[in-house]
Amino acid sequence: xxxxxxxxxxxxxxSGTSVKIECRSLDFQATTMFWYRQFPKKSLMLMAxxxxxxxxxxxxxxxxxxxxxxxxxLTLSTLTVTSAHPEDSSFYICSAGSGLAGNYxxxxxxxxxxxxxx
Amino acid sequence: SQQGEEDPQALSIQEGENATMNCSYKTSINNLxxxxxxxxxxxxxxxxxxxxxxxxxxGRLRVTLDTSKKSSSLLIxxxxxxxxxxxxxxxxxxxxxxLTFGEGTQLxxxx
Numbered sequence: 001x002x003x004x005x006x007x008x009x010x011x012x013x014x015s016g017t018s019v020k021i022e023c024r025s026l027d028f029q030a031t032t033m034f035w036y037r038q039f040p041k042k043s044l045m046l047m048a049x050x051x052x053x054x055x056x057x058x059x060x061x062x063x064x065x066x067x068x069x070x071x072x073x074l075t076l077s078t079l080t081v082t083s084a085h086p087e088d089s090s091f092y093i094c095s096a097g098s099g100l101a102g103n104y105x106x107x108x109x110x111x112x113x114x115x116x117x118x
Numbered sequence: 119s120q121q122g123e124e125d126p127q128a129l130s131i132q133e134g135e136n137a138t139m140n141c142s143y144k145t146s147i148n149n150l151x152x153x154x155x156x157x158x159x160x161x162x163x164x165x166x167x168x169x170x171x172x173x174x175x176x177g178r179l180r181v182t183l184d185t186s187k188k189s190s191s192l193l194i195x196x197x198x199x200x201x202x203x204x205x206x207x208x209x210x211x212x213x214x215x216x217l218t219f220g221e222g223t224q225l226x227x228x229x
Contacts, residue, residue: 043206043219043220043221044206046216046217046218049216093160095161106151106166107163107217109153109160110160111159112160114158
């Protein structure tokens with residue numbers, strides 16, 4: 001099956017620093033990747049849609065200068081949380097649509113990255 | 119975007135019982151999907167039902183879809199302790215587009 005990895009799985013940083021999270025599709029090419037944010041015991045909120053080779057599309061209310069997204073290749077997208085503050089502490093999850101066998105509906109999710117900003 | 123709603127928010131049952139979770143969504147859809155999430159983990163795709171389908175089965179899972187009411191239900195039969203997790207519905211407006219998640223149901227199956 002299609003596998004999506006995220007790195008790191010957990011990161012603790014000081015307020016004001018920047019953190020980069022990687023999302024990789026390991027055995028398929030993903031032209032589109034999605035970045036979600038999840039607070040404890042809450043649902044997933046879509047932050048942005050990342051398309052390979054073009055600028056990401058951000059959801060309303062998500063600061064694009066705060067959450068930098070790069071999708072430089074068909075297997076890698078990165079999310080950089082710039083000048084992180086404690087309120088940015090959350091669980092960040094990426095997903096990728098594989099398009100396997102013409103199925104563009106199913107998304108495969110990474111295991112998530114737990115960010116804690118002190 | 120507006121989240122869909124799910125109920126109940128939390129459900130606690132005994133092993134062997136059936137668990138039913140409901141979901142409502144707000145827009146017209148191409149399909150609706152159900153995902154499972156174990157605590158602190160990523161999501162696992164369970165089942166997808168298309169807008170022209172009314173019911174679908176996969177193992178112990180049964181999903182229904184009522185597009186007139188913009189609602190769906192997930193039934194897990196003969197539950198097991200290992201089914202303990204959060205369950206989310208997610209609607210997809212067009213093929214390959216973004217998913218809009220419901221609030222989720224936390225299911226606890228007691229051994």
